[in-house]
Every structure is written in C-alpha cells, then in structure tokens.
Amino acid sequence: MSQIITGIITNAGKAHIATSALNNHGLNIVEMVFANIPNLNEHATRNPNETLPPSLQIVHRRNIDVEGKVDDNTVAWAVILEQDIGDFDYNWIGLVTDTGLLLAVDYLPMQRKRKGVNNVHNRSFVLKFAAAAALARITIPAQSWMFDYSPQIDEINKTQVSLAVSQINSMTRFVKQFYKDIKL
Numbered sequence: 001m002s003q004i005i006t007g008i009i010t011n012a013g014k015a016h017i018a019t020s021a022l023n024n025h026g027l028n029i030v031e032m033v034f035a036n037i038p039n040l041n042e043h044a045t046r047n048p049n050e051t052l053p054p055s056l057q058i059v060h061r062r063n064i065d066v067e068g069k070v071d072d073n074t075v076a077w078a079v080i081l082e083q084d085i086g087d088f089d090y091n092w093i094g095l096v097t098d099t100g101l102l103l104a105v106d107y108l109p110m111q112r113k114r115k116g117v118n119n120v121h122n123r124s125f126v127l128k129f130a131a132a133a134a135l136a137r138i139t140i141p142a143q144s145w146m147f148d149y150s151p152q153i154d155e156i157n158k159t160q161v162s163l164a165v166s167q168i169n170s171m172t173r174f175v176k177q178f179y180k181d182i183k184l
Contacts, residue, residue: 007093007106007125008046016101017135026137028098029067032079032123034060034090034113042091042107050105052094059088060113068140069133070126078124086115095125 009017020027035053052058062079069075077095090111095104104127113121133139 007095007104007127008048009104009127009129010050010102011048012051012101013095013103016097016103017129021131021135027103027135029064029077029095029103029136030098031061031063031096032077032125033058033094033096033102034062034088034123035092035094036089036110037092037107040091040107042109044107046105046107050094050102052096052100052102053092057092059090060085066140067136067138069136069138072133073130074126074128075132075136075138076124076126078122081113081121081123083117083119084115086113086119088113093123093125095127 017027019025033052035057036059037053037057060081062081064077065079067075067077090113091108093106093108094102097103104125106125111121113119
C-alpha cells in the first residue's frame, strides 16, 4: 500500500515520544483536532514548534476511532466524520495526546465537511519513526481497516485513456473521410 506522509511530529511530540520510551509508557494518542486556519498554505513547511490553534479556529474534535500499524516503524490513527457531523471547513489536522499535547500536525487544502447523506470524511494520520508500533502499543495491522483505492484508481485511469484514444480515433476517421469526400 503506497502512502504519502506529509505531517510532522512536533518538537513537543518528539520530546513526548522520547519520554514515553524512557518511561515505558504508550503514546496515548486520544483525539484528532480539525481547525480552519486563515491563509494557511498547505504547501508550507510544517512548523515543528506548532501548538494547538486558538479555540476559535478549532472547528471539530474527534476521539480516535481506530489505530493500526503499517509496519514496525509506521503507525496510523483514523477517525470517521459521519454524515451527521458538520457544517465546517478545515485545513489543519492535529494528533493530540491524553494530556492535550499536540504530537503531530498536518496542513491540507481546504476541506468542506457538510452534514448530509453520503457526506462522510475518513481521515488517517500516519507517522513513521523507529519502533513506532511498539512504543504506541499498536498491534492491529492498519491494513485491516485501511482501504487501498489504488486498484480502483488505476482501473478508472485505464478506462479514461481507452475512451480518449477511442474518441481520437473516431475523430481522425471522420476528418479523413471528410477530406476524402471533398473534391479539391
């Protein structure tokens, strides 16, 4: 399963990981926070000194629904924002510990979450660091709940290319026939 990891562990998160490892405690990730940060550029370098945004910018908080390990060094936490949750926009996601510490952060293009049928957002946060699964005390494989859309996307792409080639061939035959029929 391919993945793009764009979020970062904050400096406070790195300290928490080190302390948790030394004290043999789990990471205790309990919630994902969603915020709408004005003028946030999703391509900007993530700020390692970032803290939770002001409460006015926080649009939703959600306890972690599932967690899983991708491999020994990569773990994922996920939430599902069901159809009865909304209305809000968000472009910032943070992973928060049971003590309220912002462990990791990521920026997104603006997402619109509206309450309504078939408007469900699945959000996963994947982190990679040495011995992540053991330290986070996660033993369930993430593949058991993560869905890899790659085969469906590949099939859609093949179909689109096939349709485009067919359309071009039809247009080429039409143009050739048109000029063949015209006596110059």
